[in-house]
Amino acid sequence: MTVENTSTLRLRLRPPAHRVSRKAVGQWTVSAAIGWIVVIGVQAVVVATSDDPPSWLSVTLTICCVLAAAHLIVMPQWRYRVHRWEVTGEAVYTQAGWLKQEWRIAPISRIQTVDLERGPIEQLFGLAKLTVTTASAAGPLHISGLDHERAVELADELTRTTQASPGDAT
Numbered sequence: 001m002t003v004e005n006t007s008t009l010r011l012r013l014r015p016p017a018h019r020v021s022r023k024a025v026g027q028w029t030v031s032a033a034i035g036w037i038v039v040i041g042v043q044a045v046v047v048a049t050s051d052d053p054p055s056w057l058s059v060t061l062t063i064c065c066v067l068a069a070a071h072l073i074v075m076p077q078w079r080y081r082v083h084r085w086e087v088t089g090e091a092v093y094t095q096a097g098w099l100k101q102e103w104r105i106a107p108i109s110r111i112q113t114v115d116l117e118r119g120p121i122e123q124l125f126g127l128a129k130l131t132v133t134t135a136s137a138a139g140p141l142h143i144s145g146l147d148h149e150r151a152v153e154l155a156d157e158l159t160r161t162t163q164a165s166p167g168d169a170t
Contacts, residue, residue: 013105016086016093024083024145027125028076036068085143087154089161092132094141104141110134111162114155118148130154 043061047053079098086093092111094104115131122128128151133140146154 013103014093015103016084016095018085020080020083020085020143020145021127021147021150022080023125023127023147025076025080027121027127027145028079029072030124031121032072032075033068036064036072040064040068080145083145085146087158087161092141092158094143096142096144104138106132106134106136106141108158108161110136111158114158114162116151116155122148128152132158 040061043057043064047057047061075098079096082095082098082101084093084095090108092106092108094102096102111132111134113131113133115133117129117131118127119129126148127144128146128148130143130146130151131140132143143151143154
């Protein structure tokens with residue numbers, strides 16, 4: 001698959017060169033654990049405080065505990081192996097996901113905005129998410145799990161490169 005822009009530059013979809021920060025594994029684990037704690041906690045409270053809890057609830061609680069453990073062990077490591085990014089003078093490349101994987105490429109000339117975002121858990125781990133909005137109907141490119149300082153440098157670099165690129169990004 002290739003993408004062409006107005007200067008007839010041909011860009012090939014390929015695996016990006018850089019992995020996200022290793023600290024992203026911890027962030028993904030904590031984020032997923034919060035969800036599992038809520039699901040398991042609600043069931044555990046009902047089982048523990050009910051005089052006659054339904055038997056199916058004990059079964060679902062056990063299943064959730066097993067699924068949570070498997071999810072928290074497998075998902076963060078798998079995502080770390082898949083998530084990649086790269087910025088060249090011509091394009092931004094991303095690869096993300098774990099069950100459903102997505103590879104994206106955006107020519108520099110199509111970039112409209114570059115945003116940096118840090119939620120509470122990302123701040124705890126010193127990470128950030130970079131969002132590159134383009135004129136694509138597929139939506140923006142996201143690079144999650146970047147070291148905060150690297151994300152700031154990358155946002156500055158993309159801003160400079162985009163400003164130097166001719167065209168109106170449409």
